[in-house]
Amino acid sequence: MNSSKNVTISDIARAAGVSKTTVSRYLNGKFSMMSPETRSRIETVIRMTNYQPNSLAQSLRGHRSMQIGIVISDLVSPFCAAMIRGMGQPLLEAGFIPLIVDSKEDPALEARLIQTLMSRKVDGLIVNTSSYVNPDLIRIACEGVPVVLCDRYISDYRFAFVGSVHRSPITRLVAHLKEEGFGKIGFFTQEYRGNSTRFIRRDAFARALAEHYPGDDSEELTFVLDLTDQSGTIRCVEKLLASCPGGVPAIIAVNSATTMHLLGAIRAMGLTMPRDIGLCGPDDWGWDQQYSMSPLNYPGITSFTVHPAEIGALAAETLLNMIREPDREKRDILLPSELLIRDSTRLRASREEEA
Amino acid sequence: MNSSKNVTISDIARAAGVSKTTVSRYLNGKFSMMSPETRSRIETVIRMTNYQPNSLAQSLRGHRSMQIGIVISDLVSPFCAAMIRGMGQPLLEAGFIPLIVDSKEDPALEARLIQTLMSRKVDGLIVNTSSYVNPDLIRIACEGVPVVLCDRYISDYRFAFVGSVHRSPITRLVAHLKEEGFGKIGFFTQEYRGNSTRFIRRDAFARALAEHYPGDDSEELTFVLDLTDQSGTIRCVEKLLASCPGGVPAIIAVNSATTMHLLGAIRAMGLTMPRDIGLCGPDDWGWDQQYSMSPLNYPGITSFTVHPAEIGALAAETLLNMIREPDREKRDILLPSELLIRDSTRLRASREEEA
């Protein structure tokens, strides 16, 4: 959008010797309403000038901006990046352009950004929220703007939601670790209050522990890490090891960032997996699908699949449906997960090998 | 932007008992042009309705969309994600909103996306290109739309450019490896033609090799990998090992994705660093700054710093300057890099330890 004069529909009309109306009809494919020769005249002029209609004017006139606001909690996380990529295709194909903003896990910033998007007149909102309470968002939804929540949800309101199954993979992981003979399981997490995903995973851990390790206290075995503090993490791992004398403990990491972090800690401590300690967690980043030889694969780390790109794509499609048919009932979509057992938790096999 | 009637400037005017003009003045902070009481009346009404001006109409009227197009080559790469994050702050603070699109390293898609952005009337373009030739982009720049290239450049035209120093870090790396006593250096890269960054790094390797390893052929020692083919990579590593009988070879990886990939391969082959092989490369992802214990740190991998977020921020600021002062001369900005020597290439120290 520049100071230099842009070619408009009137210019085309004048050059083709027709009226704006006819050009507009041409642009919207109403070819049956004009003679073949005017059609081709217009076509030629448009070709020559490579004219493109001003979508701002179209939006103003048509009351639809064809813009979708996307609020993401942490753009640099591979999980979020993959979700965003997943959203792009369906939106662009439907003629919408995403306005992507990054709240950096800051609820206050998130609120401001949502305001910004609203004043830009977006036709809908996909929110991967940093908040757990967000009255503004609820108000917006009530005012009739289609909103889809993505991966994380908010209390006090039933939004359309697309995410992953979080509970059952953790449950199966605990059962698997028990079966392999691990003596103790620690759940290593980032701060999990105010984050529905972490909260559910940690809750699933607590319940599974009660079933498979009846004596253990899930409070004591939940370690809340600061991913920038390496020595703190090492102390937590040491504590877990000390709590399991004569046995081998295992770690369930709450997400991939924590897994990577622990991978570093375990190597720094000179521990061998699974002989000294087990490690497993979600593959939130979808790296299993993308890279054949990520650090998650060698040495193989037991994980369960998450599908961020698919979540994003489904969220976008859900939103598009809401825009097309506003009164359709909304239904949550939860993507299933698959367990991938790898060496980092194959304790029995490793023992047999040594014997 | 919904079917339900939105509150407009006329509504505010009517409610406050003034004209649209006065409200408009209020919105643009021209308080000196109205009496204190009308000002407060307007303020009240706007509060009550939480009215926000329609930015579409503002843009149409003012010939500035306050939108910046961002074309990224690979959104899911941590490097690109960090660049985008860096752009966000300056743009939003200046009142612009980024329209982010992902070309997925596809030049044809890139061209289409740029068209889309132009028809959305963006006020400027930041392009992290997937092409090496792009006449459309050159045409757009010539038509007066401000364009900044980011990290990668295009042939045949002098765009404003923000990127990293690529040549000297590789040179210093080769010198370092020579000094440590590595017998051979292999340059492991993804396809590097049509990618200015990879091309420069590989060229720097060739020149440095000629200086420090006069006999070696840089052609033979350049290995072009497919990051989805693990066995192919392993064969390349084996070839490098075989070419260095009685000595220890080292690998320079062209980027972080390749480094991660090689890390997996080396572990899968059961090799120990630096005893059996050396490994180093750029930290394109800025993980050194972000995570205290990334897999790059344990075991420590020698790397040189790259600053994607800073590149993004500087690119955004450069573009804003171009918008504000169109005729200012454009100057390339190249961010410096720092070498971080870690265990993966400390061959001498490792030998002394063993002795």
Next chain:
DNA sequence: TTGTACGCGTTATCAC
């Protein structure tokens, strides 16, 4: 200090 009237580039309605 305040208001009127026009134009930004489109599309939809209605008339020819």
Next chain:
DNA sequence: GTGATAACGCGTACAA
């Protein structure tokens, strides 16, 4: 088949 014309919501000469 084609074309005036009136919106869409806002900013700004110009007038009062």
